[in-house]
Amino acid sequence: MQQWEYLEVYVDVNTATWQDSRGHSGDIPGRHRRLAPDDVLNALGAEGWELAGCLPIGSAGYYYSLFMKRPRLQGEAGAEAKRVRLRAQRESGHRTATAAT
Secondary structure, three states: OOOOEEEEEEOOOOOOOEEEEOOOOOOOOOOOOOOOOHHHHHHHOOOOOOOEEEEEOOOOOOHHHHEEEEEOOOOHHHHHHHHHHHHHHHHHHHHHHHHOO
16 A cells, blocks of 8 residues: 655745755756746655645745645654654653643
8 A cells, every 4th residue: 555755845936945844945047037836746756745735825825834744664664653652752751741830
């Protein structure tokens, strides 16, 4: 069964910058002109990402949340699941320790 890797990318068209759900950020190619959403999609598509959904934020059309997916490479699924479990355990332990103080 195909497994997927997901990514949310917040795009600010005014500043031609982006930030993703993993904490990466940067400038978007084409900053010297008014940025079109397809500039972002083409750059992500070159990395294997496919648009799964788009949510415009606000009424002016300058901010977007792009929801991307790409096939997960074999072997990555187990490693990612382990990272998620470990992160949840750390966060749970931190909340428990904080609540106890």
